[in-house]
Amino acid sequence: MFIEIEDLKPEPLRVHHVFQATEIGFSHEDTALAEPVTADFTLEHKGSDLRIKGTVETAIRFRCCRCNKECDRNIAAGFALSYLPQPEWAGDNAEVELKYEDMDVAFYDGIAFDVNLMVLEQIELAIPMKLVCREDCKGLCYRCGADLNEGSCSCTGETADPRLSALLQFRKKSDK
Numbered sequence: 379m380f381i382e383i384e385d386l387k388p389e390p391l392r393v394h395h396v397f398q399a400t401e402i403g404f405s406h407e408d409t410a411l412a413e414p415v416t417a418d419f420t421l422e423h424k425g426s427d428l429r430i431k432g433t434v435e436t437a438i439r440f441r442c443c444r445c446n447k448e449c450d451r452n453i454a455a456g457f458a459l460s461y462l463p464q465p466e467w468a469g470d471n472a473e474v475e476l477k478y479e480d481m482d483v484a485f486y487d488g489i490a491f492d493v494n495l496m497v498l499e500q501i502e503l504a505i506p507m508k509l510v511c512r513e514d515c516k517g518l519c520y521r522c523g524a525d526l527n528e529g530s531c532s533c534t535g536e537t538a539d540p541r542l543s544a545l546l547q548f549r550k551k552s553d554k
């Protein structure tokens with residue numbers, strides 16, 4: 379979905395669009411879209427300088443990094459961004475671009491605004507670093523593979539914390 383800048387009216391443009399997963403072209407190492415993406419935003423402009431405010435909502439599907447269970451999680455992101463026409467000097471000057479990134483300023487070609495790209499970026503920013511089914515997921519027993527969320531296994535006296543388990547495993551190896 380592109381918005382042609384020369385078609386913009388003086389008053390703010392309100393956009394509500396539901397992107398099907400195939401339409402938006404989401405690709406991510408660890409997750410897939412579990413639902414269509416709903417984008418709601420208002421676009422104001424001064425010439426080709428754009429100000430965009432809105433929300434993006436969807437759900438992602440992933441495997442819990444502790445227990446490996448497949449789960450879905452809702453993702454919602456609110457954003458307020460400025461998009462400016464790409465200045466000629468910005469192309470080769472990474473330092474300058476970085477400075478602007480801090481200010482939530484991004485660049486586009488000044489002719490047509492790529493809505494899909496903005497929506498994809500917002501989804502990616504909203505994906506948590508640690509993909510767990512729930513905050514207190516106990517994970518799998520490192521010895522027998524039992525799902526410790528469903529009760530403790532018979533490997534008694536062992537800790538359920540995967541970080542500690544890894545440490546203990548390391549200690550046991552070095553004890554030998």
Ligand SMILES: [Zn+2]
Binds near residue numbers: 446447516
């Ligand atoms: Zn889990």
Ligand SMILES: [Zn+2]
Binds near residue numbers: 521522532
């Ligand atoms: Zn066990």
